[in-house]
Amino acid sequence: MKLLLSTSNIVGAGSLLRLSPKSKSNAEFISSLRANFADHSGVEDIHVNGDGKVKKPSYKTWTRKTDDTLEIPSLDFTNTALQEEREQYDITVKLFYLPGASIEKRATQTREAIELVLKELHIPSIDLLIVSFPGIYFDEQEACPDKLSTRGPVEADPEPLESQLQAWSTIEQLRDEGVVLKLGIAEFGEERLESLLEKARIPPAVDQINLRDCCSVPKDLMALAKSKKVELLVHNDCSNILPRGTVRELLGQGPDGAGVLAEPSKAGDKRKSLHGEEQTNGRCNDCLEGNVQPQWVVKYTAVVRNRGVIENKGYFAAAELTG
Template sequence: MKLILSTSNIMGAGSSVRRSVGSKSNAEFVSSLRSNLDEHSSPEQTNGITNGNGAATPAKLHYKSWTKQSSDGTELHIPNPDASSSGLEEEREQYDITLKLFYLPGGSTDSASRTSQTREAIELVLKELGVPSVDLLIVSFPGIYFDEQEDCPTKISTRGPVEAEPEGIDSIIESWKAVESLREEGLVNKLGVAEFGAERLAMFLEGTTRRPMVNQINLRDCCSVPRDLLTLAKEKGVELLVHNDCSNILPRGTLRELLGPGPDGAGVLAPSSKAGDKRKSLHGEANKNGTNGEVALSGEVQPQWVVKYTAVVKNRGIVENKGYFACAELEG
C-alpha cells in the first residue's frame, strides 16, 4: 500500500505549524507534518490543541475517519485531502512557484519507478495549488553532497553522517528523463539539480538532452563556491543557487514514529512486528494500537520521496502558500 502524506499550507492563517517556517527543511517538514496529523487525529480540538483540563489525554480518532483510501485500496491519503483548503488567491501569472523533489535513500531507483514518483509528486502539487504548471522543479538525488573540501576543509564535518551511497551518474541521467518529459509537456518551465560539484555536473551535462538551468548547492556557511564550478556554470548557462535543505528529509524511523501508536503518533500504524511474529495482511489491518481499540495498519514503511512547494507573490515577495507532500510504501 502506498501512503501519501501532506502538511497542507503551512502559511495559512491561524495554522499551528507557522512557528516552524524558516527552519531547516527537515525540521520544518517533520514539525509541520506532525502538527497537521495532530490536528486531524485529535478528538477534541480548540485551535488544534486537545482539551487540557488535567484529565487523561483522550484516545486519538481512528485513522479511517480522517484519512482517505483509494477505491482500489492501493493508496491511503493522510490526512483526507478533501478536508483541506487549496488553491491560490490570485491569478497564476502573479506567482513564482518552485518545487524541490527529494528522492529518498532506500526508495525505488529504477527508471519506471522514478518516472511514476516524479509525475505523482508534481500532479499532487498542481492539484493542491489549482495551477496548470510550475516555474522551477529542482531534483535532489540521495547520497549526493556538495564537496566543499578544497575551499573550506574545516566545514566538511558539518555534513553529519552519510545517509546513503551516492547514485552513479548513469542512474541519475536515466532518472532525469522523467523530469525532462514534464518540461516537454509544459508542466514545468525550468529544471534544476541539487548538490552537483563541477565534476558531476560536467558528466551530467554531457549525458543529458535538456540540460538543467539551475544547480542548488549547500555551502553550510562555508567560504565560497569553488572556482571550477563557477567557471563551468557560467560557461554552460547554469544558475547557482544556495540552500540549507537536508537530503534525507524523512528517515524511516521518523515516519514510523509520526504514524505509529502511542501519545505522539497518529495511530495509523500498529506497533512494529517482532521477530518471529506472523504479520497480518495489509487489507486485514489486524493489529490494535490504542485508538479506541480499533485496528491499525500492519507492516514496515519505506519513504520514497518528499516534494516541497513554495508559491511566492511576485510583486510583493510574499510566500502565500508553502507545504510538503511525501510518499512511502507500506510493506507487509
C-alpha cells in the first residue's frame, strides 16, 4: 500500500511569508505534517476515558483510501488555487528521491509528484524543477576537503550516473511537454556536473548547492557553471528529508503520532490503543501493520513576482507499506 502524506499550504491563511533564510526544510516539513494531521484528525475531540486512557478519533475518519493508496489526510483540491493569474508567479518545485526507495519506479513517481503540485495550485506548468538524488553531498566532493561535515552519518551511497540519467530522461520529457520550463539538480560538484552536462540531452539550468561547511563556491565549479550557463543557487535542505524512523513516529501510536500505524508486535501485550480500541500483541485492531519505506518528497513554492512574497508553499510525500 502507498501512503501519501501532505502538509497543505503552510503559509497562514490570509498571510504571506516574506522571503528570508529558513531553518532546514526537514524541521519545517516534519512540523508541518504533524500540524496538518492534527488539524484534520480533530484534536479538539480528544478526551480521557474513565480509565484514564486517551482516545482519539480513528484515522479512518480523516484519511481516504483510493485503490491501493491511503491519503493522509484526505486530499481536497477545491480551494487551493492561487489568488492571481499564473503569469504573476515564480513556481519552484524540488523533488527528493530518498535513500532505499525504488529506482525502477522513479519515472512514474516523478510524474505523480508533479501532477499533485499542478492539481494543488491549479496550474498547467511550473517554472523550475530541481531534483535531489540520495547519497550526494556537495561538501564531500572537491568543494571543501579540509572541512568537517556537520551532516552526520552517511545515509546512502552515491548512485552511479547511469541511474541518475534514467531519472533525468523523465525530467527531460516533462520539459519537452511544457510541464516544466527549467531543469535543475542539487549538490552536484564540478566533476558530477561536467559528467551530466556531457550526457544529458537537456542540460540543467540550475545547480543548487549547500555551503554548510564552506564559505565560498569552488573556483572550478564557478568556471564550469559560467561556461555552460548553469546558475548556482544555495540551499539548506536536508538530503534525506524523510527518514524511515520519522515516518513511523509521525504515523505511529506515540503521543505525537497520528495513530495510523500499529505498534511493533510485543508478545503477550494487550492494552488500549490511542483510539481506545483493544490491542493484541501490541497491535491496534484497525491500524495498519508492516514495514515503511519512504519513496520521495516534493516541495513546492509559489512566489508573487512583483511583491517578492511566498503565497503558497507545501509538501507531498510518499511511502510504501509492505507486510
